[in-house]
Amino acid sequence: MMRQAARLLAKDIKLDLRSLENFLSMLFFAVVILLLFAFALPLDDESHELMAPGLFWVTFLLSGILNLNKLFQVEKENACMDALLLSPLSRGSIFLGKMAENMIFILAMQVLLIPLFSLFFFEALMSHFFPLLGLSFVVCLGFSSLGTLLGGLTTDVRFKEILLPLLLFPLLVPLLLAAVILLQSLISGAGLAAEADWLKLLVGFDLIYLVVSYLVFEFVMEL
Amino acid sequence: MSEFLRIEGVEKSFGYRKLLKGLDFSLHQGEALMLLGRNGEGKSTLLKIITGLMRPEQGKVFFKGQAVQEDPEGFRAAMGVISHQIHFYNELTATENLHFFCALKGAEDLKEKIPQALLAVGLSPFANTRVGTFSSGMGKRLNIARLMVAEPEILFLDEPYTGLDFDSIEFFNDYLFSFKEAGGTLIMVTHQIDLFYPLSDQILILRQGRFQRIDKHAKHSYEELLIQYQEISA
Amino acid sequence: MLHRIFPLAVFVFLVADLLMIFVFSPAEVTQGYVQKIMYLHVPSVWLTFLAFFLCFLASIGYLWKREEKFDVLAQSAAEIGVLFCAIGLLTGSIWGKPTWNTYWTWDARLTTTLILLLVFIGYLLLRKFVDPGEQQARYAAVVGIIGFLDVPLIHQSVVWWRTLHQTSTMFSMKKERVVDPNIAIMLWISVAAFTLFFCWMLVKRVRLENARRAFLRKMANLESF
Numbered sequence A: 001m002m003r004q005a006a007r008l009l010a011k012d013i014k015l016d017l018r019s020l021e022n023f024l025s026m027l028f029f030a031v032v033i034l035l036l037f038a039f040a041l042p043l044d045d046e047s048h049e050l051m052a053p054g055l056f057w058v059t060f061l062l063s064g065i066l067n068l069n070k071l072f073q074v075e076k077e078n079a080c081m082d083a084l085l086l087s088p089l090s091r092g093s094i095f096l097g098k099m100a101e102n103m104i105f106i107l108a109m110q111v112l113l114i115p116l117f118s119l120f121f122f123e124a125l126m127s128h129f130f131p132l133l134g135l136s137f138v139v140c141l142g143f144s145s146l147g148t149l150l151g152g153l154t155t156d157v158r159f160k161e162i163l164l165p166l167l168l169f170p171l172l173v174p175l176l177l178a179a180v181i182l183l184q185s186l187i188s189g190a191g192l193a194a195e196a197d198w199l200k201l202l203v204g205f206d207l208i209y210l211v212v213s214y215l216v217f218e219f220v221m222e223l
Numbered sequence B: 001m002s003e004f005l006r007i008e009g010v011e012k013s014f015g016y017r018k019l020l021k022g023l024d025f026s027l028h029q030g031e032a033l034m035l036l037g038r039n040g041e042g043k044s045t046l047l048k049i050i051t052g053l054m055r056p057e058q059g060k061v062f063f064k065g066q067a068v069q070e071d072p073e074g075f076r077a078a079m080g081v082i083s084h085q086i087h088f089y090n091e092l093t094a095t096e097n098l099h100f101f102c103a104l105k106g107a108e109d110l111k112e113k114i115p116q117a118l119l120a121v122g123l124s125p126f127a128n129t130r131v132g133t134f135s136s137g138m139g140k141r142l143n144i145a146r147l148m149v150a151e152p153e154i155l156f157l158d159e160p161y162t163g164l165d166f167d168s169i170e171f172f173n174d175y176l177f178s179f180k181e182a183g184g185t186l187i188m189v190t191h192q193i194d195l196f197y198p199l200s201d202q203i204l205i206l207r208q209g210r211f212q213r214i215d216k217h218a219k220h221s222y223e224e225l226l227i228q229y230q231e232i233s234a
Numbered sequence C: 001m002l003h004r005i006f007p008l009a010v011f012v013f014l015v016a017d018l019l020m021i022f023v024f025s026p027a028e029v030t031q032g033y034v035q036k037i038m039y040l041h042v043p044s045v046w047l048t049f050l051a052f053f054l055c056f057l058a059s060i061g062y063l064w065k066r067e068e069k070f071d072v073l074a075q076s077a078a079e080i081g082v083l084f085c086a087i088g089l090l091t092g093s094i095w096g097k098p099t100w101n102t103y104w105t106w107d108a109r110l111t112t113t114l115i116l117l118l119v120f121i122g123y124l125l126l127r128k129f130v131d132p133g134e135q136q137a138r139y140a141a142v143v144g145i146i147g148f149l150d151v152p153l154i155h156q157s158v159v160w161w162r163t164l165h166q167t168s169t170m171f172s173m174k175k176e177r178v179v180d181p182n183i184a185i186m187l188w189i190s191v192a193a194f195t196l197f198f199c200w201m202l203v204k205r206v207r208l209e210n211a212r213r214a215f216l217r218k219m220a221n222l223e224s225f
Helices: A002-018 A021-040 A045-073 A077-085 A091-120 A123-154 A160-171 A173-187 A192-220 B043-051 B072-078 B094-105 B110-120 B136-150 B166-181 B193-199 B222-233 C002-024 C033-065 C068-100 C108-129 C134-161 C181-221
Strands: B003-014 B017-028 B032-036 B058-063 B079-083 B154-158 B185-189 B202-207 B210-214
Touching (some): A002 B094, A021 A045, A045 A091, A045 A160, A091 A123, A091 A192, A123 A173, A123 A192, A123 C134, A160 C108, A160 C134, A192 C134, B003 B043, B017 B185, B017 B202, B017 B210, B043 B154, B094 B136, B136 B166, B166 B185, B166 B193, B210 B222, C033 C134
Parallel strands (some): B032 B202, B079 B154
Antiparallel strands (some): B202 B210
8 A cells, every 4th residue: 555655656746846837836925925924014023033933834824725736636637536546556545645745745845935934034943944844744744634635625626726725724723823832932942842732732633634534535536 | 258247226316316227237258348328328427336436326336246345456456447538647758657557557567568568559759758748649549558568357448539530540449359359348438339339249328327228139230220229319 | 293392392492491591590790681691602602512513423424324314414413503603603702792891802712613613614615516416415524524523623722822711611620610500500491492492403404405405306307308
């Protein structure tokens, strides 16, 4: 099962590298959001420091959802989804492959977003690069689990551009709250361990939705 | 000859409309079935149910005497599918596409088999060209190459002649003929009766959710069949 | 026989409940008459959770058994749940004005209720955007399940995030806060009356939905027009 998922992942990464414009458009979308924040909010360093954790994760969510829309869209061209579903791989492998692709894609974006965010918005963020990347991984796990499930579910639904965020974002509230508070604690110098309860909540969220999404994904993949 | 594929009491609604109202047929190994019917009668839906893309409300599909729900992956490994869409990624080359799908199918020795298959369908010069640039005829040839590598036991064809020129149709039918000669089983949904008529052993017409059977072996000529088909589907 | 007596009994019970609320039950010492909105607010919030829990169970039932009755139940429960959720939010914020001096505050339980409302509005919208039939039922069931599973997580995170509300009056585990026994009894009566009302609504809604689907099925299967 893992081998089939890995094949799917390798194919998706190859496709991503071929059409790098997907990645670039997501990255520039994130930059545009940052720009809007910078213009819409007070310009002094103090308020930037206050708002940085929230804005960072909102940027993450808004640009991350672009990739969720794309995740199953690539399978629609020439009806490749049918070919995948008619291949002898389990629905679970499709879920794992797609989820892994989403995580890699978004973490690659985070690697570039963190420096950009510190450049445009809040300089001190760069000094927490590696812990923040680690935190991003944990946040991204939950985001991708739920996102892959709902992304697959909305592929053929009308108004999916509206429906996907409408379904996904309210469900992600615990994830967002935990991510913001953990980043606050990171910036204040206390480190992630100072908010162990939130970290537990975050990991719990990841595990619950990883398992549940994996289990119900097969119901989403029937036509 | 043992029974190869059988469906039993298949029912399916589309929205609130009952589309398929209890369908049965069985097929022996090496036989070819032609499934006819007007648009919207549910031919493609039936094909999706048999291949397992859709779940029927009632009824079961048996492959080699075993219900396919018990081993869906084994059944999918044994099947090949061709439709009017080519089922390949535009941004990957012919070789990469074949490699990906055939590896998923569990085919082995891909390094040797893929160039051989591409040679057989006349696509060797385009082995490293992206599929997005292919014409529909080339796409169909690539589909055939995929079947040559993956070697399915049963083929499902959903309007495969759509958009093909005369040469491609001939090439495609030659392949189907050799596939059947080698003991392969086929189920074809089509409107082009004349193209598949010579190969088919059973002819079923889907009409208002039920099968009307045309017995081909009752010494029908093609013209007589056509008249009968038009009567049934009118 | 039962289908006539039951709505009548619900009606009598509700009227009696209303009478007791306004005539017999004592006004609370600090909040005065304002507190009486509690007898509408608390049952509504309770019914919200009950309805979404039913929707959750019915969704699991649907994916397991694939029988349409589960889908009808899930849909009906979710719709009524959204209704009571909205009532709960509205009464909560009306209650909030005199007690907290603001209509809206990001208090933990109000916020949880708001998020729940959004999740299940999403659920109902999804049903609107997918054509009726087996696929709609399946997709909705998936969202019904993951949506309800999120409730404890949302609640816990929002509680940690901010707490301002008076601790839950009836369902809290802490014994220290003593509620006037009259108020407690009154609250239980209201919850019981509203729960009965909910059952009646649910039965009605399920019947209506069954009839609607039967009608659509009949129309769709009329031979060639």
